[in-house]
Amino acid sequence: MQRQDEALCASFSQEFVGADLADRRREDRLVEIARQLRAAPKESLPDLAPTQADLTAMYRFLGASKVKMGAVMEPHIQATARRCAEARTILVIYDTSEMELKGDTRRGLGPLRGESSRGFFLHPALAVASDGSRRPLGLLGAITWKREEGTRRSRNPDGSRKNGGAYHRETEKESARWWELVAEVEDRLEDAEVGAAEAGLDEALRIEAIHVADREADAFHIVRDAQEHGARFVIRMARDRVLLDEDDDERIGRTSEVLACCEDMVTLEVPVTKRAGNTIPRALKGRSARVAKLGVTATKARIARPNYDRTSAEGLDVNIVCVREIDPPDGVEPIGWVLITSEPIDTKEQVIKVVEIYRTRWMIEEFFKALKQGCAFESRELESYHTLTNALGIFLPIAWHLLLLRHLAEPRPDVPATAVLSPTQIQILRARVPKLVPAHPSASDALRAVAYLGGHFIKRRPGWLVLGRGLEELLSMEVGWRLARGMELEM
Numbered sequence: 001m002q003r004q005d006e007a008l009c010a011s012f013s014q015e016f017v018g019a020d021l022a023d024r025r026r027e028d029r030l031v032e033i034a035r036q037l038r039a040a041p042k043e044s045l046p047d048l049a050p051t052q053a054d055l056t057a058m059y060r061f062l063g064a065s066k067v068k069m070g071a072v073m074e075p076h077i078q079a080t081a082r083r084c085a086e087a088r089t090i091l092v093i094y095d096t097s098e099m100e101l102k103g104d105t106r107r108g109l110g111p112l113r114g115e116s117s118r119g120f121f122l123h124p125a126l127a128v129a130s131d132g133s134r135r136p137l138g139l140l141g142a143i144t145w146k147r148e149e150g151t152r153r154s155r156n157p158d159g160s161r162k163n164g165g166a167y168h169r170e171t172e173k174e175s176a177r178w179w180e181l182v183a184e185v186e187d188r189l190e191d192a193e194v195g196a197a198e199a200g201l202d203e204a205l206r207i208e209a210i211h212v213a214d215r216e217a218d219a220f221h222i223v224r225d226a227q228e229h230g231a232r233f234v235i236r237m238a239r240d241r242v243l244l245d246e247d248d249d250e251r252i253g254r255t256s257e258v259l260a261c262c263e264d265m266v267t268l269e270v271p272v273t274k275r276a277g278n279t280i281p282r283a284l285k286g287r288s289a290r291v292a293k294l295g296v297t298a299t300k301a302r303i304a305r306p307n308y309d310r311t312s313a314e315g316l317d318v319n320i321v322c323v324r325e326i327d328p329p330d331g332v333e334p335i336g337w338v339l340i341t342s343e344p345i346d347t348k349e350q351v352i353k354v355v356e357i358y359r360t361r362w363m364i365e366e367f368f369k370a371l372k373q374g375c376a377f378e379s380r381e382l383e384s385y386h387t388l389t390n391a392l393g394i395f396l397p398i399a400w401h402l403l404l405l406r407h408l409a410e411p412r413p414d415v416p417a418t419a420v421l422s423p424t425q426i427q428i429l430r431a432r433v434p435k436l437v438p439a440h441p442s443a444s445d446a447l448r449a450v451a452y453l454g455g456h457f458i459k460r461r462p463g464w465l466v467l468g469r470g471l472e473e474l475l476s477m478e479v480g481w482r483l484a485r486g487m488e489l490e491m
Contacts (some may be wrong), residue, residue, distance in 0.1 A: 007031075012038050015076040015138075015397050022066050026102035029061050034394050039475050041398050042376040062387040066315065072393030073142065075398075080138030087129045090437040091357060092140060092185055093364040094178065096123045096216065099144075101388065108385030110146035113306070119378075120146040120385060121218050123177050124396065125185050126364050132292055134360055136367070136403045139396055140185045140283060143177050144389050178217045179225045185209065186231060188275055208233060212344070220305055223340065224312055234357045237320075237338040242304040244315040251304060255338060259322045264295040266348045267326070268355065269461055272335070292335055296355060297322040298345040319345045321354045363403070371399035406467060408443040417446035421474075428477050429453075 008066050013035040036048050036058075049055035061067060078315045084090045098112050100119040107117045122144050127137040189207045196205045211231060215238035226233050252258070274289040300313040319341050325334035339358055343348045359436045372376050375395045382388045408420050420443045430437040430448045436449040447467070454470030 001171055010315070012119060012398075012401050015401075016072070016394070017077055017131065018075045018078075019071055021071055025434075026061065026064065026067065029057060030394075033058055033061060034398070037335070037375075037394055038398050038401065040471075041374055041395070041402065042469075047467065053129045053389055055334060059387075062382065062390045062392075063384070065386075067390050069142075069144065069389040069393035071137065071397060072390060076138060076397040077140060077188065080140055081136040081188050082195075084127050084140070084189060084209070085192045085196050085205060087131070087135075087137060088206075089130045090137065090210070091128045091130045091210050092121065092182075092211050093126045093128060093361055094181060094211065094217065095361075095364045095368070096121055096177075097368045097372075098122075099388075099392075101380075102378075103381075106383055106385070106388075108146065110148060112147075120144055120388070121174075122392070123181060124211065124364070124367070126179050126367050126400070128360055128363050130357070130360075135407055136363060136400055140188050141181050142392075142396055143171055144178070144179055144392065145174070146385060165476050168480075175216075175219060177427065178213065179222050182211050182226065182231060183229070185211070186229065207375075208232070210357060218340070220303070220309065220312065223303070223316055224340065227316060232342045234339055234341045234343060234354055237340050244302045244304045244336060246302065254302070255303075255320065258299060258301065259297055259320070261337070262297040262299050262322070264297055265351050266296045268294045268296060268352065270294060270359070287332065287403050290329065290332075292328070293326045294335065294355075295326050297324075298351045298354075300345070310373065319343065319354075321345060321351055323355055324403050344393055366406075367399055367403050370402040373459070374402045375399050404465065405447060408447065410444060415443040417441040419443045421446050423448075424481065425474055425478055428474065432477065 013031050013155055015033050016034045019027050019030055021030065025184055026345055035477060045058055049058055079219050081352060098117075098119060099122050100112055100117055104118075106118075111117070112119050122142065124142040125140045127140050129135040129137060186209070193443055198204050209232065211226070211233045213233070215233045215236045217235050218238040222352060223233070223235070225231075237255065240256050242254055243252050243258055244250065245252050264409060269291055272287065272290050272292045274287065298319065298321045300316050300317070301320050304315050305312045321337075321339040323335065323337040323339070325336065328334035337358065339354060341354050341399075343354050343357070345354065375398055377392065377395050377399075380388065380391055382391055408415055417437075421429070425445060426437065426441060429446060430441075433449045433452050436452055437445055441449075450470035451466050452470065453473040454466035
């Protein structure tokens, strides 16, 4: 996998080669635009285009009716599936984020939290290696949608929330995206297995994927469909579900009541990162960094189907893992998760693995930061939903690449600097910041030197903005370096 990381870091634009856009010139233009955007992902399009003609061509490409986000991303998704095949066992993390765009003149956007905020929604599937490295492998799919004016499937015409039965009968409801994308990812991975067999690489290849989601995915039909299709999952529960006995004859209580009678199987100490409070998309309180002591309980259970669902089986057999913080600091909201999973929980090691799987979910929050901060996507001055989603098809792989670069910037002396930068770039860094670049630098050494160029002077992990500024500064230096020596620019 290290050799693969080196190749993709050296030539990121290859993630877009092979897109089917019905015109070879358009396909070549995509690769060139991706290269330009990757060089300085937070800069505006006018600042990135070398000439007015290049800017016009960029706008024309993004607005073309034959250009679609799915086609733009297809080569990257296929490359991600191949990386998943090499990793063998992966986590696929899902979440939804609002893409809020300012301005009243953009066509085709819809309301978000109300009529005053407008934009669209993004629901991606991020693949991550499950070998403990948490190495981001890329995107296996992404869904976008917009709400029509005054139409929310979960609301009645008077604005009140629909009951479960009424919402269950709705067609085209937003919650359908969860299983829709899981099913698409499963198909992608199956195709990668078949492709490996046809290529003679490994006829017995099996990609083991575990789907990971937050509370929004806690729906009976999602768990039911996952079990029917043999999909593995770890989902945070959002509601205190009713449990049945083994014969579906009697309701034995709610999840919280059953868990209260279970003893902790294991106690863990985990670092908790600092978090600023916010209200978008839901209220999150700020917190300070600390080490939390967690008690972990696990049990097998049978969850009852909702009363309004008369077609599904009476109950589903699942495993439940409960995580609660022991003796949290005064005034601090304690950590507490209840996880519903297909994964085994018979031993302490298996229970700890489920907890670690869910803790990896934060990677998609970092991915959204890379997209919104590192790529400044919500600041893009594009005129319509069509052009914005086409641009998003390019920026999503760029955000993943930034996430990968920051992953490689972690202290890992076994990964050389050549995994993320070219020899010329390393030579420039050594000349510019010699104290930070030793004779045989690691990837961590190199990227911390890049962050220094972006204004990062402290030892903690560099943020998206300084890393992006540093890469932009390094690329500018490389252009001057090569022009001064009469060298060709590497693309």
